[in-house]
Amino acid sequence: MQLEEIGEFGFIKSFAKKFDKLIPPGGHGIGDDCAIIPISENRDMVISSDMLVEDVHFIKEKSSPEDLGYKSLAVNLSDIAAMGAKPTSSFLSFAIPRTFTTEYLDKFIEGYYNLSEKFNIPLMGGDTTSSPDKFVINITVTGVIDKGKAKLRSMAQEGDIIAVTDFLGDSAAGLHAILHSNDKNSKHLINRHNRPEPYLMQSQWLCEQPGVNAMMDISDGIGSDINHILNSSNKGAVIKTEQIPISSHLKEYCKQYKTDPLEFAISGGEDYSLLLTANENSFKQIAKEYNRNFKTTLFPIGKITSKNEPVWTLNNKAIKKESGGFNHFFDSKICR
Ligand code: ADP
Ligand code: MG
Numbered sequence: 001m002q003l004e005e006i007g008e009f010g011f012i013k014s015f016a017k018k019f020d021k022l023i024p025p026g027g028h029g030i031g032d033d034c035a036i037i038p039i040s041e042n043r044d045m046v047i048s049s050d051m052l053v054e055d056v057h058f059i060k061e062k063s064s065p066e067d068l069g070y071k072s073l074a075v076n077l078s079d080i081a082a083m084g085a086k087p088t089s090s091f092l093s094f095a096i097p098r099t100f101t102t103e104y105l106d107k108f109i110e111g112y113y114n115l116s117e118k119f120n121i122p123l124m125g126g127d128t129t130s131s132p133d134k135f136v137i138n139i140t141v142t143g144v145i146d147k148g149k150a151k152l153r154s155m156a157q158e159g160d161i162i163a164v165t166d167f168l169g170d171s172a173a174g175l176h177a178i179l180h181s182n183d184k185n186s187k188h189l190i191n192r193h194n195r196p197e198p199y200l201m202q203s204q205w206l207c208e209q210p211g212v213n214a215m216m217d218i219s220d221g222i223g224s225d226i227n228h229i230l231n232s233s234n235k236g237a238v239i240k241t242e243q244i245p246i247s248s249h250l251k252e253y254c255k256q257y258k259t260d261p262l263e264f265a266i267s268g269g270e271d272y273s274l275l276l277t278a279n280e281n282s283f284k285q286i287a288k289e290y291n292r293n294f295k296t297t298l299f300p301i302g303k304i305t306s307k308n309e310p311v312w313t314l315n316n317k318a319i320k321k322e323s324g325g326f327n328h329f330f331d332s333k334i335c336r
Helices: 003-022 065-083 102-118 170-181 184-194 200-208 222-233 248-256 261-267 280-294
Strands: 035-038 043-053 086-097 123-131 136-146 161-164 212-217 236-240 274-278 299-305 310-314 317-319
Touching: 043 065, 065 086, 065 102, 065 136, 065 184, 065 200, 065 212, 086 102, 086 200, 102 123, 161 280, 170 184, 170 248, 170 261, 184 248, 200 212, 200 274, 200 280, 212 222, 222 236, 222 261, 222 274, 222 299, 222 310, 248 261, 274 280, 280 299
Parallel strands: 086 123, 236 310
Antiparallel strands: 035 043, 043 136, 086 136, 161 274, 161 299, 212 274, 236 299, 310 317
16 A cells, blocks of 8 residues: 555554553653653653654755754754643754765754754754765654643543634745745745744643643644644534634735635644644633733634534635645645
8 A cells, every 4th residue: 555545644543553552651652742751750751753854844955054953943842832841852863965064064053052042952862874865854852741731632622712822824935935936025934934933931831721721733734733633632623714813924925926825824834833722711811811921912713612523614604625725835745
């Protein structure tokens, strides 16, 4: 069978169950943004690993080595944020083509270091090897959290408000600009693509708030990522597309290219916004405090329902996710 027939998640599912019985009590394995390993009576460790492959996740000529170093770590830290944990270390492995210069790699490390320093996360190991052709980067990050406090994708409750922490679609439009338009006015969008901000402080705060239930980060686009929460929690959702936050930069870009910003916002990946669900009675207060603390908005975009299917609406009318509609720009790859 071709891998494409079952896809990335079907493939992972095909072997994940086999290992369940080897997981220690209190641990949590494949299926969330991080794995959870109990380390003491009152602390859990969380771990995540992510790989970036040249020409799959990045095009070397289209991003600076500093940005690539920064982003490689940022996307990993975003998975620590998704659990509500505090990051403690990173491990960096790469397979480097022989044609690479030390100057390029020094710059990569500079970008990686900038983000490490910002959140005080030491690089504590890794591996270096040669590659016959492409540059491959693999990063593992660890974090800690109070026992049993990590936010899982399976924790959404019926009636919860679904919220995101950022405008969606900027990163995808940034990628579109890098690949197609090279438009000087898209600097902001390109920067959002190259330098995503992991929501570490915000997520640790959100994790402390009673009423916050499920959490994950949006790496593949909300159109596909919401299904992870719904499938794990065995719930459905109504997503109000008119409430999906669209930045003025994205609106402007789409006006110019005669595109619907929702296409970028729903199908475009790599925003690394948090996606969370919170009890509807607590949500208003949480959003108010969030805004006071972080000077940014927690955007409600819908509600968790009992049915196991997301319903997308526009002004309270159900709309169809047509094939080729939301996926206009982004052919689904096997892995992202
Ligand atoms: P994310 O987008 O949050 O990084 P992924 O979609 O990459 O998560 O992975 C989904 C889940 O599958 C995660 O729990 C991840 O650890 C697990 N996973 C992915 N690939 C493998 C693999 N080759 N072996 C074991 N687990 C894997
Ligand atoms: Mg994730």
